[in-house]
Amino acid sequence: MIKNKKQIDEIISKFIGKKGSLIPLMQEIQNIERYLSIDTMRYLSEKSGVKLAEIYGVATFYTMFKLKPQGKHIVRICKGTACHVSGANSIARSLKQELNLKDNEDTTKDGLFTIMEVACLGCCSLAPVIMIDDNTYGKLTPDSVVDILKKYN
């Protein structure tokens, strides 16, 4: 089932026929759905006439597209060079421990947080850096990052 059918229809009609619009189209759909389910992609394919394989190919190629439901807050852990040499791994390990996430898990059981690793948030001078939703936090330590998490619920 697709929840936001009406909004999706509007987005599709806004882009239809415009060259090079597949990626922004999918980005906008993801913005309202929070992820791209296989049903959504199938629907998009039927509506737009773009092959499902192509849509799926694009969705899996770009890290920005999510194929699984996402947590309420997105925690981006910077694993760029500057953050790496300033201890990003310890930050990540500490976050995962605090959120009770095993090696391959990225979303907490209560659906509050999804963590992802990104390469450089452009604030290297404040390394190590994480971004929670649209807020950037810098100069972190393994224990300060735990305190920051507590601000979110």
Added chain:
Amino acid sequence: MSFTIKVGLASCGRAAGAVEVYEAIDKYLSKNKIKAELKKTACIGMCFSEPLVEFVAEDGSSITYGKVKPVEIPELIKQFNNRSPIKNNIILSNHLKGSENTNLNNQVRIALRNCGNINPESLDDYLANKGYQSLEKVLNEMSQEEVIEEIKKSGLRGRGGAGFPTGLKWSFALQAENKKKYVVCNADEGDPGAFMDRSVLEGDPHSIIEGMAICAYAIGADEGYIYCRAEYPLAIKHLKKAIKDAESAGYLGHKILGKNFSFKVHIKEGAGAFVCGEETALMASIEGQRGMPRIRPPFPATSGLWGKPTNINNVETLANIAWIILNGSAEYSKFGTEKSKGTKVFALAGKIKNSGLIEVPMGMPLRNVIYDVGGGMLTDKPFKAVQLGGPSGGCIPEKLLDTIVDYDSITKTGAIMGSGGMVVMDTSTCMVDVAKFFLNFTQNESCGKCTFCRIGTKRMLEILTRITEGKGKMEDIDTLENLAENIIKGSLCGLGQTAPNPVLTTLRYFRDEYIEHIMNKKCPAGVCTSLIKFEVIEDKCVGCTACARKCPVNCISGEVKKIHKIDQDKCIKCGVCLETCKFDAIKKS
């Protein structure tokens, strides 16, 4: 008395709390009915002391404070009115007393000329700083060929990594015959550790638009795209506003400045793929496909976006254009070396004091960049290496610090100039780990088209992982070198062709460290977690509980005044206990 207060509100400033500072100033000014103009600017480059607040008096003299806290605002404003700067703050420059801040002293700011000085959301501010005068000049006075000749003479080379001469590139696009041509600005900035493009986009978006418009005129294009990575929301916001304002004012759109030249610009947001910074992949991505590089030729200049002639340049390259047109190519080529003219922006990060953005003339020795402009090492741990060029680059050791920054000299070391990210490393960095880090990156980002790049990097990564876990063999080093050679030969695009560079340079300059990991199962820098262990030295532990309280994963147990113990299975090896202990009772081995 009226004066101006500028607050740097770029991403770096915001992350350090600049928004709160801005709001505190705003509140204080209106509450006390003080007549001062409060202005939002972007990043001046001194990111290490954000939030930054600059006070500018009517006569133009100014003073900048770093690491400002909201509570200090009333005092700072009072002090400025009385003209006696307070001492307990880091004052970065004190023009009133005539002593200038050294960080900006050794710099020559061309690409960054407006960053941190103007309000990036104000077209008027840009215009007041000679904005769009170059566009007017080319449209009124110069032929297409003359523009290209001027850029050629300036010696400007592409700042996106490869350093291809910009004027020459433009001339190819001009020669391509087609009614439809495109100009693309590459704002994908994928190199982790580089943030100069972000800073220019956030701090001076009109200079990019002007550069693109001049390029469009020179090659005969009427449409342009800015491909910006989605991780830069503020840059995208400022760009959108700038495009709208430029359209309203007639600097973009139909018949610009009344001349027979039309140009419109679109923004495309990236979707998170490093390889999309490669020009042919980038264009595939704009077209809505998976971003996979293709064989060149044909080059974009003959067949680019939707098969039309396309000129693609990097953000920093374009930021130089308007300045060159206005000040003349001779003025630009005054700076730099024989084959690398002008200035280059570097993003200083890692274990360096003045981390941030700097712009220096080409030809400056690395040592001066790091120790004079960059202020030297962050802590008292000694310098070990500087990483240049990101995942395509390499690590340059102490003994090569007198290498000058220009394309050819850097390439000789095995690194590359790249986009200008400089990550400084001290002895707490493990070079095998760094090599593994970059390979992990390229391995993840390989689009999978070429076998060597896809599988070869994977094999190299497995070997490196093995070495960092203490399971390496001496033959592994030969295998690494062998694989590296083949990946370089067997890859289509720059990603694969340069992916082995971080491994090759670390093997060249830090081979001992590899051998130490393999033969003695030791990580000299104490980074590789499988090879290190934190333990309590029982004789020294007084049972103060400090470490147990600080440990982020609660793996230290022990009662007050009793000896503590670290649970090795739960320990994440973050080292917080070691830093916390005042009795030197934690040992890392």
